[in-house]
Structure formats: C-alpha cells, structure tokens
Amino acid sequence: RKEVExxxxxxxxxxxxxxxxxCTYSNSASQxxxxxxxxxxxxPKLLMSVYSSGNEDGRFTAQLNRASQYISLxxxxxxxxxxxxxxxxxxxxxxTGKLIFGQGTTLQxxx
Amino acid sequence: xxxxxxxxxxxxxKIGQSMTLQCTQDMNHNxxxxxxxxxxxxxxxxxxxxxAGITDKGEVPNGYNVSRSTTEDFPLRLELxxxxxxxxxxxxxxxxxxxxxxxGQGTRxxxx
Numbered sequence: 146r147k148e149v150e151x152x153x154x155x156x157x158x159x160x161x162x163x164x165x166x167x168c169t170y171s172n173s174a175s176q177x178x179x180x181x182x183x184x185x186x187x188x189p190k191l192l193m194s195v196y197s198s199g200n201e202d203g204r205f206t207a208q209l210n211r212a213s214q215y216i217s218l219x220x221x222x223x224x225x226x227x228x229x230x231x232x233x234x235x236x237x238x239x240x241t242g243k244l245i246f247g248q249g250t251t252l253q254x255x256x
Numbered sequence: 257x258x259x260x261x262x263x264x265x266x267x268x269x270k271i272g273q274s275m276t277l278q279c280t281q282d283m284n285h286n287x288x289x290x291x292x293x294x295x296x297x298x299x300x301x302x303x304x305x306x307x308a309g310i311t312d313k314g315e316v317p318n319g320y321n322v323s324r325s326t327t328e329d330f331p332l333r334l335e336l337x338x339x340x341x342x343x344x345x346x347x348x349x350x351x352x353x354x355x356x357x358x359x360g361q362g363t364r365x366x367x368x
Binding site: 236245 | 265287289291296297298299300301304305306312314315317344346348350352353354356359360361
C-alpha cells in the first residue's frame with residue numbers, strides 16, 4: 146500500500162461548482178498534513194496546512210479525519226484559475242523529516 | 257530573496273553519462289529533499305536530509321547519490337544515467353519537521 150494516495154482524476158467541473166478531493170495516508174502516526182498546488186510544469190506551492198480542527202481560507206476548506214486516515218480539500222465556487230494539480234503531503238512520525246507526496250489530483254474548471 | 261535554487265534548468269544526457277544536479281537554499285533550513293516527477297504523476301522522494309552530514313533514502317533512491325556537507329547545499333548525483341531517469345527533478349527545503357516545504361523551479365532531465 147502506498148504511503149499517501151490520491152485519486153488522480155481528472156475532475157472536470159463547471160465554473161461555480163463545488164468540488165472535493167480526498168487523500169489517504171497509511172501511517173497512523175503521521176504528524177502533519179498539507180495541500181500544495183502545482184501549475185503545469187511549475188514547482189508546487191503551499192495552498193494550505195491541514196489542522197486537526199480543520200482549516201478554512203476563503204473558498205478553500207481542508208479537513209483531517211484521523212480515525213479514517215484521510216485529509217480532504219473542498220473548493221467552493223470554482224474559478225477557471227483553480228485549474229491545476231492538487232498534491233497532498235504528509236510528514237512521517239517523529240523527527241524523521243520524511244515528507245511524502247501523493248500522486249496529485251488534476252482539476253479542470255470549464256467555463 | 258532567492259529561496260531554493262536549482263541548476264541546471266534543463267539537461268540532456270546520454271545513456272551511461274553521469275551528472276550532478278545542484279541545489280542550494282539561502283533560508284538556513286535544516287531539512288532538504290530531492291523529488292522526481294514523471295509526466296502525470298506526483299512527487300516521488302529520492303533522498304532527504306535533516307541536517308549537514310545526515311542523509312536518508314526516500315522512496316526511489318536507486319541510481320542516485322547525495323551528500324550534505326553544508327546546510328545550504330544538497331547536490332544529487334546520477335551515476336550511469338538510464339532512460340528511466342528522464343524526469344523533472346525538484347529540490348525542496350523546510351526549516352524543521354511539520355513545516356512548509358519550499359521548492360526550487362526544477363531541473364528537466366532527458367536521458368537519450
């Protein structure tokens with residue numbers, strides 16, 4: 146089983162739609178979680194951190210479900226500019242420094 | 257503020273050649289990472305380091321070597337390049353465990 150898994154999509158949605166992505170992780174001792182955005186052929190950039198209590202930033206909401214070992218990203222009122230690949234990232238337990246990324250989920254927002 | 261700098265940006269290698277991908281960061285980060293990204297895929301961890309003199313294997317270390325003699329630099333060495341190593345390579349750094357990782361712009365490597 147992969148350490149971090151995502152549905153690669155693509156997710157094709159119309160402007161204004163709400164879309165959600167999930168990311169599962171296998172190590173129950175994983176400590177911290179992130180969502181990154183990657184535009185075509187560019188470097189990934191942090192979108193938001195995922196806190197135990199959830200995290201909201203404008204149209205974006207990230208949540209953590211430790212019991213089921215997954216994190217989610219909800220995008221409301223999708224914009225054309227949201228079209229990108231969304232990568233989840235998970236730090237391992239302890240202070241190993243190991244940072245693993247998922248395969249990425251591709252979102253295409255259509256007019 | 258340069259952040260994470262990778263050189264070169266593009267490179268074509270012949271099968272069997274060797275090369276070093278350079279990565280340097282000016283944020284005094286302890287943690288550094290090398291990832292590869294194949295078309296349509298996510299980032300696969302090659303090697304990482306939590307400080308000078310310390311390196312660990314990631315998910316796909318075969319065919320690569322690293323060293324970390326200073327906090328700033330984390331070069332990735334490819335020995336005997338193979339077509340399977342054609343990929344985009346990203347270097348990243350973070351200040352410590354559980355913090356945001358910052359990425360370089362990537363090196364696009366083609367092995368022919």
